[in-house]
Amino acid sequence: MVDINPLPLDRLSWKCNPESLKFNTTDQLEDLGQVLGQDRAIEAIRFGTNMSHKGYNIFALGPDGLDKHEVVMAFLKDRAREETVPSDWCYVYNFQDPRRPNALALPPGRGVQFSQDMSRLAEDIPFVLKNAFESEEYQTRSNMIQQEIKDAQDEALSAVDQEARQRGAALKMTPLGFTFVPIRDGKTVSPDEFRKLSEQEREDIEENLDYLREKLEEVLEFMPDLLTESREKMRKLNEETAGHAIGHLVEQLKKKYADLEEVIEYLAAAQEDIIQNVHQIVHGAEEEAARGPGPEGPQPHSFALEPGRYMVNLIVDNSDAKHAPVIHEDEPTYDRLLGRVEYRSEMGTLMTDFRLIRAGALHSVNGGYLVVDILKLLQHPYAYEALKRTLKSGEIKIESLGQVLGFINTVSLEPEPIPLEVKVVLLGTRILYYLLNSLDPEFTDLFKVAADFDEQMDRTEESLALYARMLASRIREEELRPFTSDAIARILERVVRYSGDSEKLSTRLKYVGDLLREADYHAGQDKKAQVTADHVDQAVKAREYRQSRMRERLLEQTGQGTILIDTSGSQVGQVNGLSVLDLGSYAFGRPTRITARVRLGKGEVVDIEREVKLGGPIHSKGVLILSSFLGAHYQPDLPLSLSASLVFEQSYGGIEGDSASMAELCTLLSAIAEIPLKQGMAITGSVNQQGQAQAIGGVNEKIEGFFDLCALRGLDGSQGVIIPVSNVRHLMLDQRVLEAIEAGKFNIYAVETVNEALTLLTGTAAGEKDEKGQYPDGTVNRKIQDRLRDFSIRLRKFAHPESADKDGEKETDEEDRS
Known part of the structure; x- marks a missing residue:
């Protein structure tokens, strides 16, 4: 060995x-x-920020705890210091279509100036106009126009009256209008006197009256033309007066903003609107008050009559900015990203105007960098889709979510979209990045740069x-x-x-x-x-x-024998496997007893955990590998004829991962060979079809978990843990374990194959195949091979008793000769 x-x-x-x-x-x-250790991610961010082409936004991916947010923000702020301050943005009244306010861009810092200038203009308009219309010059010219129309009317009526008198009649004014009455000797003929006249005289008078009535109708038909002419003269007078009154105010602003063509166009339109609506501006409130409340009470004052329509809604003010903006939107809702239109209640009615347009994060960061957590973005309804739509169109369109979904049909504003130039950085985990990359076709078009944090x-x-x-x-x-x-x-x-x-x-x-x-x-x-x-x-x-409360409770229950784990002696088909319980910010190792039982069967290795749906797919994969290992290593020319069962004892939750597959294989081989395994040893590691030990995770926690149990019962120097060789580089054991190892009370073994693990667990050499595929006598593998072959013979004997006896004799003779 x-x-x-x-x-x-x-x-x-x-x-x-x-x-x-x-x-x-x-x-x-x-x-x-x-930034330490993130060269790859920093280079990706640098590339993404340098690329001016559309779609090169950035997704910073990696697990939590890497300070992605701090790194990204620090880099972007350094980058932004080298870039110019973007434009101010404001909304103004659209005199052609009030429902669609116009957006104006101004150089940084001039937006607030323009807003203040227009506010002062809006405040000055009523007073300037009122003074102009109350001036002596205006009153004189207005009276002249009124007098002209009055004189024209009087002259026309006087001519009719003179002609009437020549025909024996007079023009009289009654509550019902003008009428003619016959006169004689300068006196009005009464009805009684009229009836006493001869028939011829009455006919002559009626004829003259009919003629005069026709003449009066001609004059009266001409009167509206005189009134129209008068109103036109008054309109021109009002426009001229208003133009002179506000002209110098507007001209001052035009000179101040002469370099901004859009502002000049707006000022011209505002000036024209003031002139056209001068009467409403000056007299609108007075007429409103004079009319008094209607049947439904006082009516809201029409915005069209307010000087406030000439004010400016400054939604982005970069007057204090020193460089391009960098914003982290911590609450990326639909409205907070794209902005919104607010409403005010007036007499039970919801009213709005361009002054109630509110900016979103995309407005504030326009010309700079926006950082958003992708998980928070996805948690808010339609926020992710709205961000994609905005990036794709290259403009910010303020529209309520109710309008987008078609749930609201009330009349609202449709602000002019604002051109968008922004670089967006999403922060998220790798799983979210790969899910979006595979499930959302638009994602790769908009976020072409992956900054993968290590x-x-x-x-x-x-x-x-x-x-x-x-x-x-x-x-x-x-x-x-x-x-x-x-x-x-x-x-x-x-x-x-x-x-x-x-x-x-x-x-x-x-x-x-x-x-x-x-x-x-x-x-x-x-x-x-x-x-x-x-x-x-x-x-x-x-x-x-x-x-560590849960770890201590489990350790206590194991020490008391509630959870059955042996740390001394030997047992057939039983081994101590190791697993890790991860509680988020804390993980610890937990020993688990794994047992195997074998009998004659059809070559099935039954994973009880999988059968009861407690085993995950990776765990099941590890168990299925065991069947192929048995056939390939011990009986390549004969079918497996055993039925085996594997189980994690006293495990009542889900099991995932293949880190126990080497422990399962060892306990299965122990059950087949009927050779006991040392219970003072625990084993962890994955195994492949070649029998090679493969690395697993949580090796330190697993070793320390078994060590604590052994230390609780008393260390005697025979206990230890078997790990794959490839896990040695991962070892960073706690000082308490190192002290016990240094004192010779505990040991760590590293193995490359399951044969080495079997040798350690059984104290007997596992054995290697010779040229004929046979294992040496007395080895663990020889006992496994013999018993599997015995299973095959016995199964054939059950199926075909006569042929099985002959074949069995032949095989026995061949074995004796070999």
Whole structure:
């Protein structure tokens, strides 16, 4: 039997020598002005921000705890400092179509000036116009126009009256209008006198009256033309007066904004609208008050009559900005991204206008960079689709979600879309990135750049020095106590363990930051000015104590015998497997008894966990490999004739992963060969069809879980754990385990094949095949081979008793001769 020695102490954990760090406290280290361990992601972000073509937005992917947000924001802010401040944006009244407010872009800082100038203009308009229309000049010209129409009317009526008198009649004004009455000798003829006249005289008078009535109708038909002419003259007078009154105000603004063509066009349109609506602006409120409340009460004042229509709604103000904007939208709802139109209640009616348009994050970040968490974006209805639609169209269209879905048909505003130029960075996990990449065809067109953040970086002397500087930077940034070199060395050891690889450093800086703060807390409790390695150890132990209630309860139940796990003696078809329970921020190892039973059958290896739907697909795959291993290694020319069952004892939850497949194979082979396995040993590892041991995860937690159980019952030097050779580089065992190993009370073995594992577990050589495919006598594999062949003979005997006897005799003779 080939001896398989335990792993030496120096291969079980990496220790950082404080003297190699070359400093006493972190106060002696310079700040690290670079992102550590994320060269690939930084290069991707740099590429994405440099690409000006459409669709090169960025998705920063990686697990939580990598400080993706901080790294991305820091990079974008540095990049934004080199870029110019984008334009201000405002909405103004559309005089052609009030339902569609116009958007105006102004140079940064001039938007607020324009808004203030228009506010002052809107405030000045009523007073300026009122003064102009109350001026003596206006009153004189207005009276002249009124007098002209009055004189024209009087002249026309006077001519009719004169002609009437010549014909013996007079023009009289009655409550019902104008009428003619006959006169004689300058006196009106009464009805009685009229009846006393001769018939001829009456006919002559009637004839004259009919003629005069026709003449009066001609004059009266001309009167509306006189009124129209008068109103036109008054309109021109009003426009001329209003034009002179506000002309100098508008001209001042036109000179101030002469370089902005769109603003000049708007001012011209506003000036024209003021002139056209001067009467409503000046007299609208007075006429409204004069009319009094209607049958339904006072009516809301029409916005068309308010000077407020000439004000400006400034939605993006970059007057204080020094560079391009960088915004992280923490609540990416539909409205917060695209903006909204608000409403106000007036007399029970919802009213709105362009002044109630509110900007969204895309407006504020237009010309810069927007950072959004993809999970939060997907959690808000239609926010993700709205963002895609906006990026695809290249413009921001403010539209309520009810309108988009067709749930609301009320009249609302349709603000003019604003051109969009923005670089969007989504933050999320890898699974979300790959799901969107495969399920959403538009995703790859809009987010072409993947910035993949790495969880690890190589452990070298240079990277350790850089990591120490990064820790010093964080310590000063958070105003913590200085850390000594031995404290930093201890933290680096925890960082290596957290990476899951003794040759790597973890870049999950969230965990590192928590450890720094907690170690500083314990230094404060000890009233120390510096944080030492002891404080780091206290922080680690305190965190484990806070989270280890379940681990202690399971360990207690196992020690009491409630959960059956043997740590001494030997048993056939029984082995100690190892698993990891992950509780989110805390994981620990848990030993589990795995048993196997075999009997004559049809070559089936039954996974009881799978049969009761407690085993996951990867676990089931590992079990299915066992059947192929048995046939290929022990009986390639004969069918398997056994029926075996495997089960995780006292396991009542789901089981996933193939890390127990080597343990299952060993216990299955033990049951076939009827050779006992040492119960003081636990085993973990995956196995392939060749019998090679494959690496698994959580190796440190698994070893420590079994060690704690053995330590609870008493270490005798025979206990240990078998792991795959490929997992040796992942070992970063806790100090309590290392001390027991150094004292010879516990051992770790690394194996390359299941044969080596069998040798350790049985204390008997597993054996290797010779040229004829036979295993040496007395080996574990020979016993397995013999029993499988015996199963085959017995199964054939049951199926064909006569031929089976002859074949059995022949095979026995051939074996004797060999």
